[in-house]
Amino acid sequence: xxQVLPFLLFLGAGLILKRLPVFPTETDRSLxxxxxxxxxxxxxxxxxxxxxxxxxxxxxxxxxxxxxITSALLVLLACKLGRWSRxxxxxxxxxxxxGNTSFLGIPMVEQFFGNDAVRYAILYDQFGSFLALSTYGTxxxxxxxxxxxxxPLQVLIxxxxxxxxxxxxxxxxxxxxxxxxxxxxILTMAAGxxxxxxxxxxxxxxxxxxxxxxxxxxxIGLFIRMLATPVLFLLACRFFGLTGQAVRVSLFETAMPPMxxxxxxxxxxxxxxxxxxxxxxxxxxxxxxxxxxxxxxIQ
Numbered sequence: 001x002x003q004v005l006p007f008l009l010f011l012g013a014g015l016i017l018k019r020l021p022v023f024p025t026e027t028d029r030s031l032x033x034x035x036x037x038x039x040x041x042x043x044x045x046x047x048x049x050x051x052x053x054x055x056x057x058x059x060x061x062x063x064x065x066x067x068x069i070t071s072a073l074l075v076l077l078a079c080k081l082g083r084w085s086r087x088x089x090x091x092x093x094x095x096x097x098x099g100n101t102s103f104l105g106i107p108m109v110e111q112f113f114g115n116d117a118v119r120y121a122i123l124y125d126q127f128g129s130f131l132a133l134s135t136y137g138t139x140x141x142x143x144x145x146x147x148x149x150x151x152p153l154q155v156l157i158x159x160x161x162x163x164x165x166x167x168x169x170x171x172x173x174x175x176x177x178x179x180x181x182x183x184x185x186i187l188t189m190a191a192g193x194x195x196x197x198x199x200x201x202x203x204x205x206x207x208x209x210x211x212x213x214x215x216x217x218x219x220i221g222l223f224i225r226m227l228a229t230p231v232l233f234l235l236a237c238r239f240f241g242l243t244g245q246a247v248r249v250s251l252f253e254t255a256m257p258p259m260x261x262x263x264x265x266x267x268x269x270x271x272x273x274x275x276x277x278x279x280x281x282x283x284x285x286x287x288x289x290x291x292x293x294x295x296x297x298i299q
Contacts, residue, residue: 007107008288010196014203023204031201035103035194041167042190043106044126047119048171059242060120063250064101064128067229068136071097074224078217088217090144091271095263095279096225098133099256101125102164103202104284107195108256109249112295120249126168129259134159137262145269202260202284210278218275222257222283226290230255234298248298255294257283 017023024030075096079089099105102125109121159165210218233254237247263280267273 006195007111007199010199011203011206011284014200015206017200018204028201028205031197031204032103035198035201037163038190039194039197040102040106040164042187043118043194044122044164044167045171046184046187046191047115048122048168057120057123057246060123060246060250061127063233063254064124064132067099067233067254068097068128068132070232071224071229072136074228075221078220078224082216082220084217086144087270087272088214088275090140090269091266091276092217092221093144094137094140094266094271095258095276096221098129098137098259098262099225099253100259100280100284101129101253101256103198103260104287105253105256107198108287108291109252110195112252112291113245113249117245117249120246121253122168124250124253126165130162130165131159133259133262134162137265141265141269144271205260206281206284210282211274214272214275214278218278218282221279222286225258225279226255226283226286230294231297251298252291252294255287255291257287 014028017027072093075092076089078084079092084092101121105125106118106121110118230251234251237243237251258276258279260280263276266276
């Protein structure tokens with residue numbers, strides 16, 4: 001409980017601020033932009049240069065794509081058996097395979113595994129979830145969305161101009177490991193603001209409306225996202241003898257709730273906004289129970 005209490009307090013603060021008229025309705029957008037342009041790049045520049053490449057590190061890069069394929073197949077099977085509509089299928093294909101591995105995942109990894117483990121969460125998110133959102137997410141929107149189209153060039157431009165991704169490339173390929181003494185404290189201060197700002201933003205934008213006729217896809221979608229997929233990959237890692245901190249962090253990231261951005265894109269595309277909003281909001285709440293359990297299982 002001590003590990004999740006700070007998260008609940010900051011989420012609650014976001015919910016309260018949303019109800020105060022002094023805060024604009026797009027406060028959460030401003031907070032998210034701060035994280036994307038300042039806090040997350042600073043954290044990446046601090047953590048990634050000290051990363052030691054090994055075979056285990058590849059797990060943090062490959063596992064999110066395996067999770068994507070597995071969960072997408074499970075969603076297609078569930079939608080076929082349930083005979084759900086095309087809009088419901090598109091919504092679930094967008095929000096179930098893509099987890100909240102950045103805004104929620106990185107703070108959770110830091111809280112449960114410590115600061116040294118954050119570098120693996122960054123690799124999982126940037127080379128996995130973010131690239132999947134830019135590529136796989138675009139394909140799903142093109143196939144199922146209403147009026148949402150992005151060509152390969154637009155996808156490439158969005159990817160290479162995304163500030164955290166630019167910071168990741170700089171941290172991996174530029175000689176910035178020995179940061180100047182004057183620069184490191186600045187980056188440390190900026191990175192330290194990531195957790196509270198992210199949690200307040202999530203609380204501010206959280207929506208908990210659940211249409212009754214969508215209880216079945218809601219329940220099965222969250223079950224696949226937050227329990228079935230992590231358990232499958234936990235068993236697979238044990239079968240193949242994969243161990244180490246990078247593996248444990250990657251397994252922990254597989255259990256994150258649906259990505260906030262994926263839910264927003266689904267709503268914009270007309271893919272069951274009520275269902276996707278409920279999955280994102282309730283998924284975050286459920287994660288405060290499910291993630292400690294997953295953490296115990298992977299130790």
